[in-house]
Amino acid sequence: MFRRVLISSSWSLFEIMHVGTTIQKFFGLLPDEAQLAQAPPAERAFTNLHIHLPPNFGSIRSIEEAIQHAAAEKIVVLGSSNYYDHSIYTPFAEAALQAGIVPVFGIEVLTMDEELRDAGTLVNDPKNPGKFYLCGKGLTAFDAIDEDALPIWNTIRQGDRCRIEAMIAALNAVETLQDRNICLRYDAVAQKIAEEKQLPAATVFLQERHLAQALQSAIFECVTPAERRKFLQRLYQTEGEFETEQLVTVQNELRTHLLKQGKAAYVEEAYISPDEAARLIAGLGGYVSYPILIDGAATISPFEGPPEALVEHLLERQIGAVEFIPTRNDIAILSGYVKVLLDEGFVIGSGTEHNDAVWLPLLPACRQKTPLTPELLEVFWKGACVAVAHQYLGAKGQSGFHFLADRAERIAQIERLSQLGAKVIGALKN
Known part of the structure; x- marks a missing residue:
């Protein structure tokens, strides 16, 4: 059993007390929720919630290239998960919305869970026990980071x-x-x-x-x-x-x-703890999302398999959102995990990373270029809508997505926020 609690309740129920100018500019001027309720929602569309934009290493050479490819592939919601610096997010938002694409702002953080490391337990890194990738979704304060979280940002x-x-x-x-x-x-x-x-x-x-x-x-x-x-x-x-x-x-x-480890120029990576990562994500106005590896490695890790065990480990850490990079996964295995996670009330997104020099399509697909099923596309659409709703509510000074211990409440929150997010997407595209 892995009992380390990742997010304290005070962080998981983080109330956004400040919002950056980018979110205010593009989401804050939309109608209030009561008015949006009367508006038609956007129809289900393709999404990608995890790419890396310059200057992060990857095959995407510019914002313009990302937007052009996304538009050509009919992607309506596009999310970036950049490391280290988010200065590019404001021009990204401007270019995306001008092209009729709704931006989602995120972060990827590398952490070390010392308890799992000492136990020799692999998480979502295939080689290093305790190495624990976390993502943040729906950042609303990337250009106005909370002062309490700034030291963590600088440490990284x-x-x-x-x-x-x-x-x-x-x-x-x-x-x-x-x-x-x-x-x-x-x-x-x-x-x-x-x-x-x-x-x-x-x-x-x-x-x-x-x-x-x-x-x-x-x-x-x-x-x-x-x-x-x-x-x-x-x-x-x-x-x-x-x-x-x-x-x-x-x-x-x-x-x-x-x-790499044992070679001439290897240097140990600098880690923060999962709890520090959660505090950073909250200070950026977002919510924690766990990136799932599963069969992207030769063997599914003890932390992630079987899917019921992954659910238990995530709930213990108060994580209510997950994401996949489907190009790593067999579609049958991916579908099985999505079914279990969906039934347990997890928000589920997908992306492509694009953190390698080799270009691949922005539209997520499974291993061997297997297209996603309509059922998977629906799940990932709802996950994107939740992230968009979180950004919108932050711009309105309200609390967005947060962890809930009760399964029924988690499912109800997804339905409410995904419906709201679809209306926000519709409003931004019109």
């Missing part, structure tokens, strides 16, 4: 920057790289990304994938294609047939052989 940023700088120092000490005068600098890599994405450098917080990309670029500049295989074998200190041309594959192999 500072911890991650220190880790990446230590990894850069370790890479720069590798003799094989020194022989070719390959030397990375944090600010130089960040500046290059900022220029490519046309964003302020201050908004760029480097990730491990950014380092691999920068290192691959530096290697390709000074090591000829004919030399690369032997160079990489010497760099990795192993004989093998390594990719020498395909950029993404080379970047992934650099991560595997240099940046």
Whole structure:
């Protein structure tokens, strides 16, 4: 049994006392709930509640590209879950609404549950016990963060920057790289990304994938294609047939052989606790959503399987919302989990992440490009409507989605908020 409580009742019932200007501008000017009740709801449509926008690493190169693809794929609600900095959310909202797409604002946070780590229990990371990803949905104060949560935000940023700088120092000490005068600098890599994405450098917080990309670029500049295989074998200190041309594959192999645990430039990740993550999400005006991995790993983790056990573990932590990245999952397994979670009154969303350099459609689909069933699309539509309603209610100074211990109350809350969210979507699109 995993008894660690994640969100205290004071946080799960968080009353939004302040709202950022972006939410006020786009949601606060809508009619009050009583007036919206008379308006027609939006019809069910495609949604995606989890992508990563620049400057986060990923295949989406700009807001404009994200919006163009979303519009082409007939996605009506599009949500971002960026790490570290949310300066891009205001222009994202402007571009989305101009295209008839309703934005949802989120965050992804990496945490460590020490109790589960010490017990050797995997959660939603396939390799590291206790490593616990959490997301926040429906952020209303990303541009006006609560002062009590700001130190947590700064701890994450500072911890991650220190880790990446230590990894850069370790890479720069590798003799094989020194022989070719390959030397990375944090600010130089960040500046290059900022220029490519046309964003302020201050908004760029480097990730491990950014380092691999920068290192691959530096290697390709000074090591000829004919030399690369032997160079990489010497760099990795192993004989093998390594990719020498395909950029993404080379970047992934650099991560595997240099940046992962036990390798030359590995540095332990900086973690906050799940409770701190929940406080941060509340301070940003959102609610906690658990990203489910299930068969995205070789074996479903003890925390997540079977679905009834996952329900128990989430309820113990006062988490009432979940999300899937269906491209990881077999549709039969995904459908089975959705059925159980829906019956227990969980809000359920889906997304695609787009945190890899390889492009894929924005419309979520299951493994082997299996389309989602109408039943799954309906569930994910309701989940998106709840997130939209939460943002709307925050703009109106009211409490939105929150955890409820009683199953019947959870189900009733989903129905009320999903109906409201559909009307908000309809109002924003008209």
